[in-house]
Amino acid sequence: MIKQGSEVTQMDKQQAKIIMAGFGGQGIVVIGNILARGCVIEDKNVTGMVSYGAEMRGGTANATVVLSDEEIASPYVVHPTHAIILNHPSLDRFEPELVEGGLVLLNTSLMQRDVERKDLEQIKIAATEIAHELGNLKVANIVALGAFIRHTGLLKMKSIEQGIGTLFAAKKPALVGLNLKALAAGAARSVFEPATAKASLG
Amino acid sequence: MGHKILLKGNEVMAEAAVQAGCRFFAGYPITPQNEVPEYMSKRLPEVGGVFVQAESELAAINMVFGASASGARCMTSSSSPGISLKQEGISYIAGAELPCVIANMQRGGPGLGNIRASQADYFQAVKGGGHGDYRVIVLGPSTLPELYQLTMNAFDWADFYRNPVMILGDGILGQMAEPVELSPYKPIVNLPEKDFVLDGCKGREPRVVKTLVLKPADGLVAHNEHLQEKYQRIEDELSLCAEYETADADIVVAAYGITARVAKGAVRMAREKGIAAGLIRPITLWPFPKSLFLSIAQTASQVLVVEMSHGQFIEDVKLAMNCALPVEFLGKGGGWYPTEEVILEKIEAMAQAYAVSGKETNKCRH
Numbered sequence: 282m283i284k285q286g287s288e289v290t291q292m293d294k295q296q297a298k299i300i301m302a303g304f305g306g307q308g309i310v311v312i313g314n315i316l317a318r319g320c321v322i323e324d325k326n327v328t329g330m331v332s333y334g335a336e337m338r339g340g341t342a343n344a345t346v347v348l349s350d351e352e353i354a355s356p357y358v359v360h361p362t363h364a365i366i367l368n369h370p371s372l373d374r375f376e377p378e379l380v381e382g383g384l385v386l387l388n389t390s391l392m393q394r395d396v397e398r399k400d401l402e403q404i405k406i407a408a409t410e411i412a413h414e415l416g417n418l419k420v421a422n423i424v425a426l427g428a429f430i431r432h433t434g435l436l437k438m439k440s441i442e443q444g445i446g447t448l449f450a451a452k453k454p455a456l457v458g459l460n461l462k463a464l465a466a467g468a469a470r471s472v473f474e475p476a477t478a479k480a481s482l483g
Numbered sequence: 484m485g486h487k488i489l490l491k492g493n494e495v496m497a498e499a500a501v502q503a504g505c506r507f508f509a510g511y512p513i514t515p516q517n518e519v520p521e522y523m524s525k526r527l528p529e530v531g532g533v534f535v536q537a538e539s540e541l542a543a544i545n546m547v548f549g550a551s552a553s554g555a556r557c558m559t560s561s562s563s564p565g566i567s568l569k570q571e572g573i574s575y576i577a578g579a580e581l582p583c584v585i586a587n588m589q590r591g592g593p594g595l596g597n598i599r600a601s602q603a604d605y606f607q608a609v610k611g612g613g614h615g616d617y618r619v620i621v622l623g624p625s626t627l628p629e630l631y632q633l634t635m636n637a638f639d640w641a642d643f644y645r646n647p648v649m650i651l652g653d654g655i656l657g658q659m660a661e662p663v664e665l666s667p668y669k670p671i672v673n674l675p676e677k678d679f680v681l682d683g684c685k686g687r688e689p690r691v692v693k694t695l696v697l698k699p700a701d702g703l704v705a706h707n708e709h710l711q712e713k714y715q716r717i718e719d720e721l722s723l724c725a726e727y728e729t730a731d732a733d734i735v736v737a738a739y740g741i742t743a744r745v746a747k748g749a750v751r752m753a754r755e756k757g758i759a760a761g762l763i764r765p766i767t768l769w770p771f772p773k774s775l776f777l778s779i780a781q782t783a784s785q786v787l788v789v790e791m792s793h794g795q796f797i798e799d800v801k802l803a804m805n806c807a808l809p810v811e812f813l814g815k816g817g818g819w820y821p822t823e824e825v826i827l828e829k830i831e832a833m834a835q836a837y838a839v840s841g842k843e844t845n846k847c848r849h
Contacts, residue, residue, distance in 0.1 A: 314660075317489050321662045329489070329660035333515060333598065354748020356659040357820050 296351070297435050298358045302343035302375055303367030303388070308422035311448070312365065313344035315426065318444035319436040320348045328356035341370055348435065365429055367408065367422065369393050376401075382476065386429050388421065399478035404432045406471040412463060420463035427467025438468065487662035493518035493560075495627045495663050496586060496650065497526065499634035500558050502668040505584070506532035507557035509546035511539055511565060514598040515654035516588035519560040540565045544572030544585075551581040552692045554680035556638050560586035562654070563604050564595055566612075573647055574613030578694035580710075581679070582641035584634070585619075586650040588657035591818040599818025600654030602740060605795035608651045609769040616707055618714045620648040620721065621768040623739040627661040633766070635668050643672045644717055645679070651768060653791065655741045655820070717770055724772035725764040728754060732761025734833050735783040737776075737800045738790065739765050742821060746789050749826035756827075758834045768799075776803035783808060785833055789821055790814040 299316065301309045310331050320327035331344045345358040360380045366372045367388045376398060379385060384402040390409035406428040412421035423445070430441050442461055449457045490498070497519050500508070508527055510520040520536060527534040533550075537543035543559045550557040561569060566587045576583055589604045591597040608621045620640055624630040630652065637648040681690060696703040727747055729735055734753075738746040743764040753760035763779055765772050779786070786808050788797040793816050801810055813821065813829050 314489075317660060321487055321489050327489075327662060330655070330658060333654075333658055352747075353661075353744075354751070354823050355745040355820075356661070357655060357745075357822070359822050 296347065296349040296353070297363055297433075298361045299346045299348070299363040299365065299435075300343055300358060300361040300375055300378075301346070301365040301367070302341065302371035303422070305340045305342040307342070307367050308419060309342045309344050309367065312422045312426045313346050315423075315441060315444040315448055316346045316348070316436070318447060319440040320346075322440040322443055323436060325350060325436075326353050328353050330356050330358075341368070341374070343371065343375075363429075363433065363435075365425055367391065367425060372396070382479075384433065386425060388425055390421070400476050402476050403474040404428050404471050405474065406467055408467065411466050411470060415459065415463055415466060417459060420460055423460045423463040424467035427464035427469075428471030429467075430464075431468035431471065432473045438464070487664050489660050489662050490627070491518050491658060491660050492627050492630055492652065492655075493588065493657040494522045495631050495661075496560075496634045496652070496657075497522035498665060499631045499668075500584065500638070501526050501530060501532070502665070503635040503638040504556045504668065505558050505638060506530070507535075507547070507550035507555040508532070508559065509535040509537045509543040509550070509557075510559050510561065511537050511543050513562045513565045515590060515600070515657050516560050516562045516586070518657070519586065519588075540568035541572065544569040544576075547583050547585075548572055548576050548579070548581065551576065551583045552579070552679070552681050554677050554682060556582075556642070558584040558586070560588065562588045562590045562598075562657075563592050563601070564590075566604060566607070570607075570613035572613075573619065574615050574617060575694050576647050577613075577617035577619060577710075578615060578706075579692050580645040580713075581647075581692065582638075582645055583647050584637045584641055584650065585647055586634075586652060589651065589653040591816065597818050598654065600656075600658075600741065600791065600820065601816055601818060602651075602653055602742065602790050603792035603795070603816045604651070605768070605790070605792060608649055609771070609799070617710065618646070618717070618769060620644065620646060620717065620770075621651050622648065623651050623743075623766060623768045624656065625725075625740055625743045625764060625766075627656075627659070627663050629766075630656060631663050631665070636671055639670050639672050639674065640721065642674050642677070644713060646713070646717070651740065653741050721767060722770045722772040722774070723766035724775045725762075725766060726775065727762040727764070729761035729763060729779060729783070731759055732782070733759040733784045733837070734787060734830055735761045735763055735779050735785075736787045736789060736826065736830070737763050737765075737796075738788070739768060739796060742789050742791055745821055745823055746826055748823040749830060752823060752827045753830045753834075756831070758830060760830050768796075771799050771803055773803040776800065777805070780804040780807040785837060786810045787826075787829060787833060788812050788814070789826055789829075791819060791821070792816045 386404040388408040408421040408424040508523040790796040
């Protein structure tokens with residue numbers, strides 16, 4: 282699915298079904314929004330869905346983004362190809378749902394265990410700790426996004442930077458710089474681990 | 484223009500309404516359509532329009548009734564339980580022959596149900612909903628670019644036929660985001676002069692907008708006949724349908740709205756597996772595009788109806804095809820979503836059963 286350890290600029294002609302999950306307030310919806318903006322910038326087809334329900338602050342939140350070079354059928358994702366997991370409860374919930382040979386990004390700062398499945402590729406990033414070092418816990422989501430983009434190459438880092446620019450420029454222009462810094466830190470300080478067992482084909 | 488922006492379905496619909504000249508919106512909050520009133524409350528004042536958060540759904544639809552009688556392009560939106568509450572008003576507006584647009588971003592029912600997406604208000608939308616012999620033009624958009632276009636068209640058809648038009652969406656269509664090009668509004672029909680508007684009768688004969696017809700004794704009979712003539716005209720003139728890979732298809736999937744876009748993905752997957760599948764997707768749910776279904780009945784071998792309800796849309800499919808083909812069903816209510824894989828499984832099972840039964844199938848071109 283991804284090329285190990287290198288920055289990939291071209292994705293194969295395929296669909297990525299990405300789920301982002303964490304606590305409410307961790308900025309799950311924001312990174313979904315930035316990813317989708319990146320797709321619009323690169324003229325890819327994209328759909329986004331935010332889980333809606335009787336949600337509350339501190340509860341779990343998730344958003345899905347489907348991106349594709351071809352027409353997207355369902356915006357609703359049951360088995361994601363990629364998961365950006367920002368807290369422990371979300372790992373428990375979504376690890377079993379990932380497709381065989383899928384990729385999971387873990388915010389290791391908030392995990393109490395490793396990934397159990399052997400067929401999953403992993404990106405590990407201490408997103409919350411890095412955000413703390415940067416002086417604002419709220420950018421842990423962007424740190425994770427930086428790591429995700431660097432190792433998956435689903436979109437160009439430049440498109441994500443541009444997406445951050447347009448999202449924050451209108452309401453909070455002062456935050457653009459900090460978020461770009463967080464994005465770069467995430468890209469630089471993440472670790473990729475290949476699957477330990479090969480996914481069976483078919 | 485020419486560039487795409489990312490919006491939620493509810494916002495796409497609201498912006499399309501504003502572009503089309505909607506200047507009055509009244510609504511009452513309900514998930515999953517809350518972005519519509521939210522967007523309108525901000526946007527309408529910018530263009531000199533009026534937004535009212537009404538005290539109830541009943542009040543909202545009756546404010547729309549009044550706004551329409553005074554000549555404004557007007558709209559209300561809600562989701563299933565709220566749309567049930569509006570039915571009395573919709574019957575009155577249809578009876579008074581006033582134009583307006585009503586959006587239903589359907590959620591799970593019956594009763595208060597839940598807030599997941601559903602298509603279980605199909606009967607209510609296309610068969611009446613309120614009391615009396617009336618019809619509402621019902622549109623079933625499948626993507627956000629189509630939602631944008633159809634919302635603008637809805638205002639034209641409402642004015643052209645002096646009839647309520649309903650946009651029958653669902654929670655996913657309302658909540659999902661997709662890039663849309665916000666192309667400028669262009670009327671698609673010659674809009675008639677609004678000669679019914681109550682705007683002060685100084686210098687002209689007074690006008691009356693009403694639904695109570697007591698005199699003459701057969702006045703309501705005549706009014707109903709007039710309405711039926713209009714509905715017949717709408718059926719003759721307005722029926723929209725999309726087809727995908729139906730020309731050589733053995734198995735045609737029939738679906739509308741959000742379900743149809745998922746079904747299209749399943750049809751593509753079936754084609755890759757060598758199954759001659761196709762898709763027929765009504766865009767107008769009333770009038771139902773009967774003639775296209777009739778021609779499908781002559782070329783295909785089997786039909787699969789997929790809907791997010793327990794068998795409502797399927798009745799119109801069977802009626803339109805005079806039950807000429809075997810029709811299989813895949814659907815559930817209460818917030819069940821079909822995936823491409825589930826639909827594909829059903830298509831494969833149908834293809835296999837058909838092969839076993841020894842009938843020859845059309846060869847797939849791919």
